[in-house]
Amino acid sequence: MYSVTAKNLTKTYRTRVKQPGLRAAFRALVRPEYREVQAVRGIDLQVEQGQRLAFIGPNGAGKSTTIKMMTGILSPTSGALSVLGLSPMENRRELSRHIGTVFGQKSQLWFHLPAADSFKLLGAIYDIDSPTLEKRTARLRDQFGLGDFFNTPVRRLSLGQRIRCEVAASLIHEPELLFLDEPTIGLDVVVKRELRERILEMNREKGVTVFLTSHDAGDIENICQRAVVIDGGGIVLDESVEGLRTKHMTVKKLTVRYAGEYCAATPAWARRFSCAPGCVVCEIDTRRIGAEEALGHLLSLGSVTDISVEDPTMEQIIASIFEKERA
Amino acid sequence: MKHKLRLAGMYFRFNLASILEYRASFFLSAATMFFNNATFLFFWGVLFDRMGGSIGGYDFRDLMFIWAASSAAFGLSNIVFGNLTNINETVVRGELDTYLLQPRNVLLSLLMSRMSFSAWGDLAYGVVLICLSGQGFRGILAFLLAMVTGGVVLSSTICILQSTVFFLGDASFLANMSTNLAVNFTTYPEGIFPKAVRFLLYWLIPAQFIVHVPLRIARGIHAPVWVAAQLLAAAFFAGFAMWFFHRGLKKYESGNMLVTRL
Numbered sequence: 173m174y175s176v177t178a179k180n181l182t183k184t185y186r187t188r189v190k191q192p193g194l195r196a197a198f199r200a201l202v203r204p205e206y207r208e209v210q211a212v213r214g215i216d217l218q219v220e221q222g223q224r225l226a227f228i229g230p231n232g233a234g235k236s237t238t239i240k241m242m243t244g245i246l247s248p249t250s251g252a253l254s255v256l257g258l259s260p261m262e263n264r265r266e267l268s269r270h271i272g273t274v275f276g277q278k279s280q281l282w283f284h285l286p287a288a289d290s291f292k293l294l295g296a297i298y299d300i301d302s303p304t305l306e307k308r309t310a311r312l313r314d315q316f317g318l319g320d321f322f323n324t325p326v327r328r329l330s331l332g333q334r335i336r337c338e339v340a341a342s343l344i345h346e347p348e349l350l351f352l353d354e355p356t357i358g359l360d361v362v363v364k365r366e367l368r369e370r371i372l373e374m375n376r377e378k379g380v381t382v383f384l385t386s387h388d389a390g391d392i393e394n395i396c397q398r399a400v401v402i403d404g405g406g407i408v409l410d411e412s413v414e415g416l417r418t419k420h421m422t423v424k425k426l427t428v429r430y431a432g433e434y435c436a437a438t439p440a441w442a443r444r445f446s447c448a449p450g451c452v453v454c455e456i457d458t459r460r461i462g463a464e465e466a467l468g469h470l471l472s473l474g475s476v477t478d479i480s481v482e483d484p485t486m487e488q489i490i491a492s493i494f495e496k497e498r499a
Numbered sequence: 500m501k502h503k504l505r506l507a508g509m510y511f512r513f514n515l516a517s518i519l520e521y522r523a524s525f526f527l528s529a530a531t532m533f534f535n536n537a538t539f540l541f542f543w544g545v546l547f548d549r550m551g552g553s554i555g556g557y558d559f560r561d562l563m564f565i566w567a568a569s570s571a572a573f574g575l576s577n578i579v580f581g582n583l584t585n586i587n588e589t590v591v592r593g594e595l596d597t598y599l600l601q602p603r604n605v606l607l608s609l610l611m612s613r614m615s616f617s618a619w620g621d622l623a624y625g626v627v628l629i630c631l632s633g634q635g636f637r638g639i640l641a642f643l644l645a646m647v648t649g650g651v652v653l654s655s656t657i658c659i660l661q662s663t664v665f666f667l668g669d670a671s672f673l674a675n676m677s678t679n680l681a682v683n684f685t686t687y688p689e690g691i692f693p694k695a696v697r698f699l700l701y702w703l704i705p706a707q708f709i710v711h712v713p714l715r716i717a718r719g720i721h722a723p724v725w726v727a728a729q730l731l732a733a734a735f736f737a738g739f740a741m742w743f744f745h746r747g748l749k750k751y752e753s754g755n756m757l758v759t760r761l
Contacts, residue, residue, distance in 0.1 A: 243599075245599045245751075268600055268601055292513075293509050293510070293513055296505050297601050297603055
């Protein structure tokens with residue numbers, strides 16, 4: 173059973189070409205020139221029910237446009253799209269009862285009113301009867317720890333408190349599919365961790381499918397099972413997050429500390445090699461030399477007091493994928 | 500229907516609570532608008548005095564009705580549909596997303612999600628003025644009809660002008676003029692306009708259906724026929740505004756601005 177099915181999904185915008193200069197501006201009045209911009213080019217995607225998917229890509233890659241088509245905000249130029257078995261454009265209102273959305277840049281809470289009031293209004297918007305609304309509000313308030321500030325006007329909340337309210341509010345109608353667009357933007361590490369835990373909890377307990385876009389590698393690593401990388405409007409990689417690690421984590425950083433002041437020349441098998449008194453930092457490509465073999469070389473150089481082996485961060489992995497694609 | 504009324508009631512309650520967060524600003528805006536409207540009537544009073552008590556077949560009491568109906572219709576429409584004058588800006592900034600993500604009529608949700616501070620002053624002015632104008636029972640009923648159905652016609656006119664944004668890309672000019680265009684002709688006696696202008700007032704800028712037709716009803720001129728015409732006009736303009744907005748909505752292109760709901 174799939175929550176999202178997209179076949180050859182395309183979105184093309186027609187934009188006016190503006191040439192510089194006054195003469196060009198007058199010419200454009202009489203004979204305007206247009207060009208077509210393909211924001212999304214033939215995306216094929218299937219997301220299983222209950223799956224946690226990261227939809228990642230650089231700015232302008234087509235992530236938000238794709239999400240907006242999936243939620244019924246924008247209509248696709250061509251291709252087939254089904255979300256929870258419904259066509260987002262034809263069944264927008266019906267679909268909105270089954271999906272939740274959090275756009276980090278846009279708020280669905282009333283700025284001057286307490287979050288509690290926004291929850292009541294959302295209850296009326298989604299036709300939730302009063303006893304059910306009270307029960308769900310109480311559960312979400314506990315789950316997201318909103319108790320202390322639930323009755324404080326939203327304008328007085330910190331960003332972290334507001335985002336927690338936003339995510340909780342997006343779950344008030346118990347959606348089957350949750351779209352999260354940059355949910356942790358601007359949050360500190362503690363709030364980010366709490367929010368990720370809550371999202372995982374919702375997925376575990378209610379089987380909510382999570383469709384996440386984020387520039388934060390921590391979100392992808394900690395929340396998602398599968399990563400779809402998009403660039404230039406098309407999918408360039410569709411891989412499990414674990415696969416992303418093993419297949420693209422070919423670089424390792426080895427740090428070895430020696431008892432004496434030791435320094436060596438750069439060996440041929442190292443990608444990068446730097447020497448400080450009593451310490452060697454070395455980067456290797458595991459396709460050229462295994463970590464064990466490289467460590468063997470480094471250990472034989474002197475009396476070792478400490479060793480550390482580091483994997484690249486998810487951020488570095490994603491950056492290297494984008495670099496490869498663009499090259 | 501029950502759910503729709505419940506939602507409309509909620510919007511009203513929370514919008515009112517929201518503007519009451521800034522009590523001083525609210526009362527000041529409403530009072531300023533009240534006195535601003537009163538000034539116009541003062542000048543009309545002076546003019547009627549100089550013209551011997553009648554202009555274009557209307558006396559001062561008729562003018563009080565026109566001003567009361569116009570202010571109350573404008574006030575009510577901007578209290579209930581406070582976002583009416585922000586449609587252009589909302590679309591240009593790509594802020595309709597929030598409403599498109601809800602299982603509700605986009606236009607009604609957008610319009611009802613805000614309340615105008617100063618519109619309370621307009622409504623209060625209209626009510627006070629009709630009480631002072633010495634209208635009979637029929638006059639009061641005609642005023643109430645004007646306030647509700649005239650408010651619908653006025654809202655629809657502004658909505659149509661603002662919704663041209665979908666087709667023009669940015670209709671700031673029309674949007675800025677929309678309120679003046681719709682309201683200006685409602686504050687003058689119908690009799691001063693030539694026939695061709697009156698035709699425009701019926702159909703292009705439907706000022707007639709905001710105040711002048713209700714005035715005829717108040718005066719008892721073919722009242723049942725005009726009541727029916729007024730109701731039909733309100734339904735027609737509301738339907739056309741709804742259709743026009745949703746037609747334009749298909750061209751909506753969204754955006755990525757940082758947005759807060761005020």
